[in-house]
Amino acid sequence: MAAIxxxxxxxxxxGGFRSSRETVALNKLTLDVQEGEIFGFLGPNGxxxxxxxxxxxxxxxxxxxxxxLFGRPVTETAVHGRLGYMPESVNLHDYYRGRKLLNFYAxxxxxxxxxxxxxxxxxxxxxxxxxxxxxxxAKYSKGMAQRLGLAxxxxxxxxxxxxxxxxxxxxxxxxxxxxxxxxxxxxxxxxIFISSHILSEVxxxxxxxxxxxxxxxxxxxxxxxxxxxxxxxxxVRSLPAPVIEALAAIGAELTLAxxxxxxxxxxxxxxxxxxxxxxxxxxxxxxxxVEKQSLEEIFLSAIDEPAAS
Amino acid sequence: xxxxxxxxxxxIRSLLHRRLLLGLMLASLALTVAFSTMFxxxxxxxxxxxxxxxxxxxxxxxxxxxxxxDKREMREQMEMASSYFQTxxxxxxxxxxxxxxxxxxxxxxxxxxxxxxxxLTLSKPVSRTQFLLGKYLGGVVVMAGYALxxxxxxLAFAYSEEFELSPAMQFAPWLMFCRQLMLGSVxxxxxxxxxxxxxxxIAFFAGNGFYSRYNPLFYILPSYGDFDLWxxxxxxxxxxxxxxxxxxxxxxxxxxxxxxxxxxxxxxKELT
Numbered sequence: 001m002a003a004i005x006x007x008x009x010x011x012x013x014x015g016g017f018r019s020s021r022e023t024v025a026l027n028k029l030t031l032d033v034q035e036g037e038i039f040g041f042l043g044p045n046g047x048x049x050x051x052x053x054x055x056x057x058x059x060x061x062x063x064x065x066x067x068x069l070f071g072r073p074v075t076e077t078a079v080h081g082r083l084g085y086m087p088e089s090v091n092l093h094d095y096y097r098g099r100k101l102l103n104f105y106a107x108x109x110x111x112x113x114x115x116x117x118x119x120x121x122x123x124x125x126x127x128x129x130x131x132x133x134x135x136x137x138a139k140y141s142k143g144m145a146q147r148l149g150l151a152x153x154x155x156x157x158x159x160x161x162x163x164x165x166x167x168x169x170x171x172x173x174x175x176x177x178x179x180x181x182x183x184x185x186x187x188x189x190x191x192i193f194i195s196s197h198i199l200s201e202v203x204x205x206x207x208x209x210x211x212x213x214x215x216x217x218x219x220x221x222x223x224x225x226x227x228x229x230x231x232x233x234x235x236v237r238s239l240p241a242p243v244i245e246a247l248a249a250i251g252a253e254l255t256l257a258x259x260x261x262x263x264x265x266x267x268x269x270x271x272x273x274x275x276x277x278x279x280x281x282x283x284x285x286x287x288x289x290v291e292k293q294s295l296e297e298i299f300l301s302a303i304d305e306p307a308a309s
Numbered sequence: 310x311x312x313x314x315x316x317x318x319x320x321i322r323s324l325l326h327r328r329l330l331l332g333l334m335l336a337s338l339a340l341t342v343a344f345s346t347m348f349x350x351x352x353x354x355x356x357x358x359x360x361x362x363x364x365x366x367x368x369x370x371x372x373x374x375x376x377x378x379d380k381r382e383m384r385e386q387m388e389m390a391s392s393y394f395q396t397x398x399x400x401x402x403x404x405x406x407x408x409x410x411x412x413x414x415x416x417x418x419x420x421x422x423x424x425x426x427x428x429l430t431l432s433k434p435v436s437r438t439q440f441l442l443g444k445y446l447g448g449v450v451v452m453a454g455y456a457l458x459x460x461x462x463x464l465a466f467a468y469s470e471e472f473e474l475s476p477a478m479q480f481a482p483w484l485m486f487c488r489q490l491m492l493g494s495v496x497x498x499x500x501x502x503x504x505x506x507x508x509x510x511i512a513f514f515a516g517n518g519f520y521s522r523y524n525p526l527f528y529i530l531p532s533y534g535d536f537d538l539w540x541x542x543x544x545x546x547x548x549x550x551x552x553x554x555x556x557x558x559x560x561x562x563x564x565x566x567x568x569x570x571x572x573x574x575x576x577x578k579e580l581t
Contacts, residue, residue: 057428057431057432059428059581060580080433085432087429090429091424091429092426093319093323104315105433108435110434
C-alpha cells in the first residue's frame with residue numbers, strides 16, 4: 001500500500017476579496033510514495049513543495065484532485081497517529097522547557113504516561129539535546145529548535161515522517177547526524193518524505209525523487225533512472241582520417257588523443273549513426289558508456305524545461 | 310476528551326505567559342484597588358460629615374445622641390453609599406473582565422495560526438474541533454480564575470469596610486462570568502473571519518442590550534445586557550434564583566451555538 005498517494009492534486013490561491021487574480025501553486029500533481037522508501041521532494045523556491053505538504057496534512061484544502069495517507073483520506077484525523085511532521089521553520093511553544101514540550105506532544109500522540117518519560121529521554125539523546133532538555137525553548141538556537149522539531153516528529157515511532165527542509169538550520173555535523181538518523185529509520189522500515197534544497201543530502205539517502213517546478217511535476221523516479229542520461233560515449237584506440245571526416249559529417253563530437261579517441265553522441269539517432277559508421281570502417285569499439293548526470297544536473301535541466309501548456 | 314484537556318492545559322500555560330494579558334489583569338485589579346481606596350476615603354468623609362452635622366448639635370454627645378429619625382437617615386445614606394460603591398466595583402471588575410475575555414478568546418486560535426505552532430499540534434491525531442474546544446476551555450478556566458479573584462477582592466473589600474453585600478452581589482460574579490464567556494465565544498467565532506482586534510471590537514458592541522427576550526433575535530444574537538446587574542446592585546434588589554438559572558441556560562445555549570459555528574468555520578479554514 002502507498003504511504004502517500006496524490007492524484008491530480010491542484011491548489012489555486014485567489015488574490016483576495018476584491019481581486020480576481022489567481023495563483024496556481026500546484027497543478028495536477030500525481031505521485032505515490034511506497035512504504036519503506038525515502039522519497040526526496042525537490043524544487044526551487046515557490047515550486048509548490050510546502051503547499052503539497054500542507055495539502056497532505058490537511059492544513060489546506062485542494063482545489064482539485066485527492067490525496068490519501070496509508071489509503072485513508074488526509075481529512076481523517078486518526079491517520080495522523082501514523083505520521084510525524086517537521087515543518088520548514090520550526091515554531092515551538094516557547095513557554096515550555098524542551099522535555100516538557102515533548103511530554104505535551106507525547107500526550108497528544110497518545111503515548112501512555114508510564115512509557116512517555118523513557119521515550120522522551122531516548123529522543124532527546126538521539127537528537128543530542130539531553131543537556132538542553134530542561135532549558136526554556138525560548139532560549140534555544142535555531143539548530144536546537146530544529147533538533148527538537150525532529151524529536152517531536154519521531155514521537156510515537158510513526159510509520160511515516162514528513163520533513164520539510166529538515167536540515168536548513170543545522171551545521172555540517174548536525175547534517176551528518178541527521179543523515180545517520182534517516183538511514184537508521186529506513187533500516188527500521190519507516191517511510192520518509194523529505195523536502196530539501198540540499199541536493200547532495202537527498203542524493204545520498206533517497207530511493208526516489210520528484211522534481212517540482214512552478215507547481216508541476218518535472219521528473220520522478222529512482223536516482224538511477226533519472227541519472228541515466230541520453231549522452232553516449234564511444235571509446236576507440238585510433239581513428240583513420242576518413243572515419244574522422246565521416247563522423248564529423250554526421251555531427252558527432254570527437255576528442256582525439258595520442259593513441260585513443262572518444263566520440264560523444266547527444267542522442268539515440270546519432271548514437272546509431274556513429275555505431276554504423278564505425279562498423280562500416282572496421283573500427284573496434286573499446287568501450288561504450290552512457291554518461292551519468294549528477295542530481296544537480298538533473299535538477300537544473302528539469303527546471304530549465306519549458307512548462308507544459 | 311484527554312486531548313481537549315491537554316490543549317486546554319497548554320492554552321492556560323500559554324495565557325499565563327502572555328505579558329499583555331497579565332498587564333490587563335493587573336490593570337483591572339489596580340482599578341479595583343483604586344475604587345476601594347476611593348470608597349474608603351469617601352466613607353470616612355461621610356462619617357466625619359455626620360459627626361460635624363449631628364455631633365456638634367447634640368451638646369457633646371456625638372452620634373450616639375442622635376434621634377431615631379437621624380439614625381435612620383444616616384443608615385439609609387450609608388446603605389446608599391455602599392450600593393453606589395458596590396456598583397462601581399462591579400462595573401470596573403466586569404469591564405476589566407470583558408477586556409481580558411476579549412483578549413483571550415479573540416487571540417486564542419489566531420495567535421497559534423500566526424506563529425505557526427498550530428501546524429505541529431494539528432499534525433498529531435488532534436481534530437480541529439478538539440483544538441478549538443481545548444482553546445475555549447483554557448480561556449474558561451482563566452476567566453473563572455478572574456471571577457474568583459474579583460469575588461475574593463469584593464469580599465475582602467466588604468469585610469475591611471464593614472458593609473453588607475447587596476443581595477444582588479451574591480450572583481454578580483457568576484453572571485459576570487457568564488457574560489464574559491458569551492463575549493468570548495462571539496470574539497472567538499469572529500476572529501476566524503477577521504483580524505482579532507476587529508473581532509474583539511465587534512464582539513464587545515454586538516448585542517449589548519439591544520434585544521429583549523421577546524425578540525426572536527435574542528436567541529440568536531448575544532444579549533449581554535441582562536447579565537449587567539448594576540441596577541439591581543444599586544437598588545439592592547434580590548435576584549431570583551430562577552432568573553439566574555434562566556440566564557445561565559441562555560448563556561450556555563448561546564455559547565454552544567457560537568462554538569458550533571466556530572467549529573464549522575474552523576474545519577474549513579486554511580492554516581497556511
